[in-house]
Amino acid sequence: MLKINNLHASVDGKAILKGLDLEVGDGEVHAIMGPNGSGKSTLAQVLAGRDSFTVTDGNVDWDGTDLLALPAEERARAGLFLAFQYPVEIPGVSNAYFLKAAVNAIRRHRGLPEFDAMDFLARVKAEMKAVGMKEEFLYRSVNEGFSGGEKKRNEILQMALLEPKLAVLDETDSGLDIDALKIVADGVNRLRSPERSMIVITHYQRLLDYIVPDQVHVLSQGRIVRSGGRELALELEEHGYGWIDTAKGGERASGAPGARP
């Protein structure tokens, strides 16, 4: 169970998250939607431990652990996974090395024996097949020269290999055509399990046709302003994000539809 309580975060002195509350139970899939600039990616990065963001208030409890006290690598080892909105290219480091180093770092932490080269190859090839990646991507540098869709598949591949307890998918659908979107969604759906929670961050309702969430939250100006079932996403789709502000009953109703905070 993940409990985010009154989370405030800023970057370069500029407040982005302004009192965000969220609870995600074991095995649940929560979607977070919101306009550009509402703080979606900041939430993802803060959860994953990016230190360019400063948490100024609030806390995050993850199964009794103070998540924010852990460095990024320890969060990953404890089972947190962030699928990046913009996966990073790392010239000179082969995907094979990267994946194996990551898997073994996490296996060590869990007290499991490290994979040797043969075991690892067998495992990674099976997962690559599942996400429709050719084997040559093992020997290319991490994400270097990958198309947008290939990068996102590589993220899903990593998620499958690392078997996280909590996966945060940051706009994994952005820039994907419908076929790529389906592959990514299939990858996510395959990994749904009672032990694994997911936070799916997206700008568009479309992804939620394929990944059906238990709950939908709307993020606006650094706070969750609406929560509901799947139908909330459809309402948003129909009315646009401007509707949120007016529907909230005036507090910030003057903002133009879709305006950045």
Place this chain on the structure above:
Amino acid sequence: MSAVDFWLGRHREIAAGLAGAKLPWLARVRDEAIGRFADEGWPTTRRENWRHTSLAFMEQQALSVRETVQPERILAALRARFDAATQTSAHLASATSGGSREPTETGTESRRSGGSREPQPSLLTDAPASPRPATQQTASAGHWLVFVDGHFAPALSAIGGLPGGAQIGSLADALKQTPEAVEAAFGDANDGEPPEALNAAFATDGAWIRLSRGVAVEQPIHLVFVGAAATDRHLRNLIVAEAGAQATIVEHYPASAAGTTLTTAATRILAAQDSHIVHLKLQEEAPEAIHLATIDAVQARGAVFASHSLSFGARLARNDIRTRLDGEGAEALLNGLYHADGRRHVDHHTRIDHAAPQGTSREFYRGLLDGSARGVFTGRILVAQDAQRTDAMQRCDNLLLSRLAEADARPELEIYADDVKCAHGATVGQIDDDALFYLRSRGLDATHARQVLTYAFAAEVLDRIAHAPLRALGRAALLERLPAEARLEELS
């Protein structure tokens, strides 16, 4: 002491007894060289080509050996490492055979976009056109010439079977046997910078490699320069490749005697028409050593020259690397990697002379600078008026691993022809935060992640070494420099 007066005195004392002292031309070169050194002295930053590297301290610097070494041990370690590298590369070759993985080609090709007109596979992979050596090489394959304290050590050397027309031996012997041939290649007192003149005055030995027309020496020729007990050593290596000849030459400067020692080295390469010379230098001298070296090549029509300079050791290392594309359609690759930490200083001063049409040059240098080390790169490219359709590209990228480290990268292009393609770029930066976070978010700790990114940055240079065992050797040497509890070798 190492003051100019000291060297003048030493010259007066020993010149008459040096190898080849009876050869009038050589005696003249030596006299003129010491005269020039006395006139010009140790270079200071006032001198144009030494803006970032001063040798003024040499005037007060005492040379001394604190701890001698046994050359046999140094050599054994070096050869064991090469054997391990050979095995690693054979293993990798078999593991990936049939796959699409070929880092050398893909790594470089992708950087060649931008409409290259003419096919030039030989340059960018630097592999001699002859069939590649079989992957199952015998241990310590190749030819090993060992020099101890500046003199050839036949008992430690092992020259394998050679094709007819290939001479590989010591310069001191060649001065006795074929002095005229040596004279033509020796160079004179006015070459290069003052340290090269000092070298001309005192060098009595080094490698003598002469390849007749069309001769290809398949296995690398290793030159190992060990300092056992001497405070200074001066080496001159002469490589004469006649038309169509091919060879791969490796200069090793392993960490030797501890103390403030001085090495001067001058390697001269005459590459005749369509010859193909690959030169790898691995400088790993002890942390207090002073290393001043020159590589000077002249390329005739269609000649291909690849220089790989890996500079990892010494308190101060200066490499002057020059090549002159003297004939039409010559190709040069100047590839280099330097690493310095502590208060060490490393300087590469390169110069590519495009003197004839349709030459191609590619220059790639990368630096890793830690502690309060300083790295200097100067890349001078001259395109003469006649050198139309020259295609030259230069890059120098530096990675600063600490706040106090410094890098200077200076391209200097002088172009007098009008139909040329010239590009250059230089960067100085730190480890990319995004990449670091990406790796950490996958469970790699910060130290491991930094090591991976540092190694990957440097390994791109090594990927251009086409000869797999030598590439593996370069990797092994690099890994020894990086504090790596992580298993980085799997990265290769």
